[in-house]
């Protein structure tokens with residue numbers, strides 16, 4: 001083994017070490033890289049779960065009625081509903097772990113669940 005080989009091996013090891021450290025930091029020290037999820041339940045049953053980080057327009061049609069869920073820029077909101085009170089629409093945007101939008105007439109609950117299990121720090125934007 002000559003000197004060039006040793007330098008090459010040392011360089012490869014150094015790069016591998018750097019990659020391992022970067023990977024460790026990204027997976028362990030940045031809990032908000034865990035994506036928050038918007039869950040929709042109807043009558044206590046899971047209707048769907050959508051990533052809060054991906055913009056989405058989702059119609060929710062059930063026997064109880066129609067709601068439209070809009071996920072945009074990290075916020076979830078019921079933008080349309082044919083329920084008589086319209087409270088779910090007026091509840092506006094939610095983005096933090098544990099926040100919910102409820103539509104009682106439609107038995108609909110939209111909830112934010114963050115992957116790191118809670119805490120304001122993990123979900124504050």
Ligand SMILES: [Zn+2]
Pocket residue numbers: 081083085086087088089102103104105106
């Ligand atoms: Zn409603």
